[in-house]
Structures are given as structure tokens and as C-alpha cells.
């Protein structure tokens with residue numbers, strides 16, 4: 258059966274019901290393009306100048322009693338319009354209305370309070386889900402209550418004050434939405450930006466200022482009216498036909514004949530790249546997710562999955578004026594490629610007077626710097642854990658767990674419970690040949706020990722927080738848990754995988770029933786925008802000392818049972834909770850059909866009275882005679898409709914189904930089987 262391209266694309270304002278779960282045989286999608294743009298609106302290679310997102314200025318800076326600066330920043334999450342394709346405007350969601358969001362730059366040891374205001378529409382204008390947000394600063398060892406926990410949601414009209422400690426070594430971080438079940442579509446809609454943490458070592462080794470260039474790379478597909486299209490191939494992944502760098506399709510950048518530093522972030526929700534220069538020349542890799550590598554690596558091409566950051570140096574002095582050097586993508590297994598997804602951007606070498614100020618303008622650094630995580634030894638490890646990354650029916654699992662199970666346990670269930678400062682080895686196994694998983698562990702940096710028993714790639718020989726677990730691969734990672742106690746997420750960074758439902762959590766330094774002063778949902782609540790909230794004294798909650806994370810640990814290890822408000826976390830619990838109460842929900846199932854080896858199709862409604870909360874409906878196979886199993890998740894749109902279908906469907910016949918709404922309602926139905 259062939260599927261029209263209109264069905265294949267979930268077009269803005271049209272495909273509300275089917276935004277999740279429409280199965281599309283890949284062969285039916287036009288191989289030249291996924292977008293439906295007319296040729297007049299289709300972007301061409303290397304027409305746009307590379308945009309550089311603005312650096313955000315703080316609202317204010319104060320100096321604490323300890324002499325350390327705290328910068329107050331404010332970002333408004335709003336709907337906006339972007340000029341991405343020629344002749345049309347694209348509705349987006351953006352930090353301060355733009356994609357990518359503004360870049361935040363900070364020096365090690367300076368704290369940041371980020372007021373994150375949710376001024377988005379109540380429901381996503383195209384895909385209908387409720388736009389509650391949670392902001393994760395990826396790469397930061399933030400306290401759990403500031404880490405963007407998926408269910409720590411900030412609703413429309415509310416603000417959450419995030420505290421960022423910035424005590425870690427210099428690195429490229431990024432902030433992005435992490436809202437439960439909707440991360441993929443919210444990040445795809447534009448909620449992502451870079452964050453640069455600087456330190457003395459890095460400032461003395463690597464190019465700075467305009468020679469230190471953020472490259473946020475993503476892919477997208479567009480409807481004929483310029484709106485974003487969405488098709489995640491039944492949660493396998495979204496693969497757009499148009500490559501964006503800093504929000505512009507296939508841009509070009511004029512460069513001087515000197516060395517440049519590029520902070521390459523793959524912000525695609527699913528696509529992985531295999532980057533290479535058109536000249537075949539190597540780049541010099543100097544930093545990974547967690548900052549500087551011990552030694553620079555010459556790399557001709559590198560595999561780069563979602564959320565990974567690699568900092569590269571390119572020496573343009575060896576090319577003649579007028580030469581164009583392209584950054585290309587050789588692609589990897591299990592991506593869907595189109596005519597121009599092999600191209601990314603171009604650099605045009607100019608005859609402009611060369612500015613040789615600053616470090617590494619003309620000479621490549623070779624020895625960089627060691628780090629705590631790269632100095633860890635396997636002999637320090639007290640435990641080895643093994644987890645499989647796997648698809649069960651239509652659900653992605655990690656170590657046999659889904660986020661749904663974590664939610665059902667009242668956020669108690671964990672995949673691992675290391676003690677504070679424990680060193681452990683974690684192994685991730687992907688036995689499948691059908692997909693790859695970029696695995697992200699919050700809080701910590703890790704060292705990649707091996708992949709299938711062999712050494713990691715040269716470009717992985719630095720501190721990492723996300724690792725490419727390719728087809729048929731098992732990776733071994735070494736890490737130390739700290740400096741904070743509490744619960745943190747671990748998940749796949751193919752975001753449709755994460756949302757359905759490849760996410761779990763681990764707990765550092767607590768037993769399951771210990772009280773948790775750093776509870777990721779309860780410790781710090783959002784407040785109405787504009788309300789004055791007391792900032793706890795000397796906060797960033799004990800993580801202020803740049804050079805002594807052990808100091809931070811000491812503050813955080815205050816007995817969880819302690820009362821009397823003497824810990825920072827207890828003090829920050831003061832702001833009033835303003836989350837709307839869950840209202841009565843009525844769920845119906847209007848369609849329930851499973852034709853074995855053909856298709857499966859469920860649809861219905863989930864309607865609430867009073868305030869509506871974010872809605873998803875989880876479907877369970879409740880066929881008599883076997884244990885109930887989860888089969889899928891659908892999102893409820895603004896009209897209260899949900900739908901879930903896939904082909905060919907589960908391999909054993911489902912004769913009864915139960916729908917459970919996240920808003921509390923349930924319904925069951927007999928399934929038609931013909």
C-alpha cells in the first residue's frame with residue numbers, strides 16, 4: 258500500500274490527530290525530498306550566510322559574600338516566526354522567540370540564575386499537545402531540581418528559576434526542552450540553544466571571540482506553506498531533507514586564512530552525521546562533550562549522534578583565497594538520506610587581513626589538558642552494570658525499564674543506585690542491527706573504555722556525557738557519581754525514542770525510601786511570571802566552589818532527614834506551587850481494530866472538565882489469558898482526541914485494549930479483529 262506524501266508528513270494544523278504513530282512505509286516517501294515545498298521555496302545550497310545566535314546579556318550581576326559573581330538571566334519561551342526557507346515564514350517555538358536560542362557564555366566559578374518564562378501558547382499550534390516545559394542544561398552537573406527532570410513541568414504563565422553552578426571544566430553545553438513525552442516535538446519546534454562555559458585553561462589554548470564559532474546542526478522537513486512537517490516513522494526517528502546550521506539551510510561562512518574553532522552540536526532529534534571536509538583533510542578534535550581532551554586528535558571523519566558535542570579546529574591558512582571548503586555528511590546506518598543531506602555548510606576562504614590575535618591562530622595545540630574523569634582507572638570501579646537498549650513491541654526500553662514505569666512508581670523506581678562518589682563501569686548493549694541509540698547519562702561525565710572490546714574512536718578520547726551506541730555495539734563506560742545526591746535521568750537522545758519511552762533514572766547516595774531534599778519535582782516549584790521569589794542565600798545550593806567540588810558535596814550531603822530548613826534545598830522549597838490541579842477526565846475508545854499481520858488502529862477521546870492538563874493516553878493489551886502489556890502511547894490534541902496506529906502491528910492478536918490517560922481517566926474496549 259502506498260502512502261501519499263501528504264499522509265507521510267504530519268503537516269501543520271492538519272495532522273493533529275496523527276502526530277504520533279502513523280506508520281509510513283519508508284519506500285513510499287519520495288527519495289529526493291521529504292518536504293513539500295515548491296521549487297521556488299526550496300532552499301538551495303550555500304546561499305545564506307551562517308547566522309551566529311546573539312550572546313545573551315544578563316539582567317543583572319551581583320557579587321556574593323564569597324566574592325563570587327551570580328548572573329541573573331531571563332529567557333522567554335515564546336512562539337515565533339523564522340525565515341528558514343526562501344519566500345515563506347515558519348512558525349517555531351523559541352527561546353526568546355528564536356531558533357537556536359541565544360548563546361549563554363559564562364566563566365567557571367560564576368553562578369547563573371536563569372528565569373525561564375513559559376509564554377508559549379497553551380497547546381502546540383500544530384500538534385495539539387499541551388506546552389508545559391522543562392529545561393535541561395545538557396552537560397551541567399546541576400542539582401536534580403534544576404536539571405530539567407521530565408515531569409518537573411512549568412506551565413504557561415509560570416517561570417522556573419534554574420540555578421547553574423558552573424564549577425566544571427570548560428565545555429560546550431546546550432539547553433533544550435525535556436518535557437515528558439513531548440521533548441522531540443518541542444526541541445524540533447526550536448527549543449534549543451548553546452551555552453559555553455569558559456575557564457583559564459581553555460582561554461589560553463583555543464581560539465576565542467569571533468574565531469570561536471557555535472555550529473548547531475539539525476534537520477527538518479517542511480510543508481508547502483513553510484510550516485515544519487513531522488514524521489517520526491512510528492517513533493523510529495525523524496529524518497528531514499533540509500540540513501540547518503544555526504537555523505539556516507546549508508549556509509556559508511567567510512573565513513580568514515587562520516585557525517578557527519567550531520563547537521559542533523548535533524541538535525537533530527534523530528539524525529546522526531558522519532562529518533568530513535570536502536578536501537579530505539583532517540580536522541583537529543580538541544574537546545568532547547565534557548570539555549578538553551587530554552591530547553588533540555587528527556580526525557578525517559567522525560560519527561556524531563544527537564546531543565553529542567565535538568569541538569574542532571580547522572586551519573584555513575593552507576587553502577588559497579577563493580577556495581571553498583565544504584563540511585559534508587557521509588551519513589551512517591539507519592538514517593534516511595535525501596539528495597542534499599550529504600551537504601552541511603561551506604567555508605569560503607577570503608583575502609581579508611588575518612587577525613592573528615589570541616591563542617591557536619596559526620599553530621595547532623597538541624597537548625591539551627587532563628581531567629578528573631579521564632584520570633579514573635577501572636581498578637577504582639566498585640560495580641559493573643549491564644543494560645540493554647531494546648525495542649519491545651512498539652516501546653523502546655533501557656535496561657528493561659520505561660519512563661512510564663518510573664512515573665507509576667511515584668518516581669521511586671531506579672535503574673541503578675550508586676553511592677555518592679562511587680566509581681562504576683556501565684555497559685550498554687544494542688544487539689539490534691536496525692537502529693542506533695545516542696545514550697545520555699545526566700549529572701556525570703564518563704570515559705569511554707571500549708566498544709565491542711576494542712578501544713574507542715580517537716575522537717571519543719575525552720570526557721563524554723552522550724555515547725553513540727551503534728548497531729550491534731556494546732560500549733563500556735567509566736564514571737564517578739557526584740557531586741550531588743539525588744535522582745537523575747538516563748535516556749536515549751534519539752528524542753522520539755526517549756519520548757516512547759526509552760528513559761529511566763538512577764539515584765545517587767540515597768536509599769529508595771529516604772526523604773530527598775533535592776526532589777527533582779518537589780524541591781523547587783515554578784511561580785507566576787513576575788512574582789518576586791526569594792533567592793536562597795549563597796545558593797546554586799552549595800555548588801559554588803569552582804575548584805573544590807568536594808565542598809559542594811559536603812553541603813549536599815546534609816542528612817536528608819534533617820529538619821529546620823538549614824539546607825539550601827529546604828529553603829528553596831518556599832515558592833508556592835501553582836500547578837493546576839488534575840481535573841476529572843473521561844476517556845473513550847471510538848476505534849479499536851487489530852488485523853493480524855496487517856495493521857492496528859486505536860482512537861478515542863480524553864476530555865476533561867475545568868482546567869486541562871497535559872494529555873497522553875497509554876494503551877495496554879489486556880487480552881484475556883495473558884499479562885497486560887503496554888503497546889503504545891498517543892498524545893491528546895487540543896480537541897481532546899487521540900489516535901494510535903501502526904503497521905503491521907504486534908505479532909500476536911490483541912482482542913481487548915485498555916486506555917489510560919495521564920489525566921486519570923481509563924476505558925476498555927473489545928478489539929475488532931477483521
Ligand SMILES: [Cu+2]
Pocket residue numbers: 653693694695749750751754755759
Ligand atoms: Cu534510541
